[in-house]
Amino acid sequence: xxxxxxxxxxxxxxxxxxxxxxxxxxxxxxxxxxxxxxxxxxxxxxxxxxxxxxxxxxxxxxxxxxxxxxxxxxxxxxxxxxxxxxxxxxxxxxxxxxxxxxxxxxxxxxxxxxxxxxxxxxxxxxxxxxxxxxxxxxxxxxxxxxxxxxxxxxxxxxxx
Numbered sequence: 001x002x003x004x005x006x007x008x009x010x011x012x013x014x015x016x017x018x019x020x021x022x023x024x025x026x027x028x029x030x031x032x033x034x035x036x037x038x039x040x041x042x043x044x045x046x047x048x049x050x051x052x053x054x055x056x057x058x059x060x061x062x063x064x065x066x067x068x069x070x071x072x073x074x075x076x077x078x079x080x081x082x083x084x085x086x087x088x089x090x091x092x093x094x095x096x097x098x099x100x101x102x103x104x105x106x107x108x109x110x111x112x113x114x115x116x117x118x119x120x121x122x123x124x125x126x127x128x129x130x131x132x133x134x135x136x137x138x139x140x141x142x143x144x145x146x147x148x149x150x151x152x153x154x155x156x157x158x159x160x
Contacts, residue, residue, distance in 0.1 A: 037102065040098055040105070041098055044094050044097040044098050044101065045062060048061075048097055049061030049062055049090070049093070053090070061090050061093060062076075062090045062091050062094050063075055063076045063077075064076075064088075064089055064090030064093070065079065065087060065088045066089065068085040068086060068087065069082075069084040069086075071084065125139050126138070126139055128141070130147060130149060130151065131149075131151075132144065132149040133146050133149070
């Protein structure tokens with residue numbers, strides 16, 4: 001009964017908050033981001049890391065590790081099962097590749113959005129027309145070059 005007597009109920013306030021357009025857009029963005037992240041993780045683990053692992057003599061790059069315990073383990077899973085201290089640089093490389101690919105994808109997306117925004121901006125006004133003699137003059141002019149009329153009080157319009 002914390003919010004009783006304050007107009008709308010908290011449930012209705014929350015419903016209005018959750019159903020705002022920006023909240024729905026954000027929720028859709030998060031869902032798509034999670035799905036995109038899974039695709040990138042699969043791309044790195046299943047496409048990029050196997051050749052890197054092959055170069056280092058392993059079938060999978062994510063199994064690359066340095067054993068700090070002094071004992072020999074055939075795989076990272078075996079070392080983890082034994083509780084050995086390891087430096088898992090293969091998993092770290094996976095994370096770096098994931099980050100770089102996601103950052104590059106976001107860069108391309110933002111770059112495209114910025115191009116679209118620039119294309120949608122109105123053209124810059126560079127010229128105006130003298131209201132007295134109809135001569136096209138620079139937009140910053142305060143006096144017409146043809147009729148010498150004072151233009152400080154006139155409005156600027158675009159001309160193509």
